[in-house]
Amino acid sequence: MGSVSESIAKSIMFVGTASEIWLQLERRFSLSDGSRKYKLNKDTYEIKQYGGSIGEYYAKIKYVWEELDSINVLPVVSVITPEIFVFLASLNKQKEEQRLF
Incomplete structure (x- = not known):
């Protein structure tokens, strides 16, 4: 989590896997x-x-x-x-x- 901003880290803190994090971030910033x-x-x-x-x-x-x-x-x-x-x-x-x- 140290490689993303604090506001983004809060939104992905409880996501289970790295692939789910990437999918969530892709949807968010697409x-x-x-x-x-x-x-x-x-x-x-x-x-x-x-x-x-x-x-x-x-x-x-x-x-x-x-x-x-x-x-x-x-x-x-x-x-x-x-x-x-x-x-x-x-x-x-x-x-x-x-x-x-």
């Missing part, structure tokens, strides 16, 4: 990122406190936020293309213009 993001965003609006403690409510919603963060990883830019250079150069110009006012 949704496309778009579908998964939609479901998780929907979940954030559907989670309610329902008389539970604030700590329990926060733990539930934080779990969903962490799941969303895990999918929202931005790709690493390893090559600066002309388009990226133009984009960055225009940011600097905008920043300089804002300083003038």
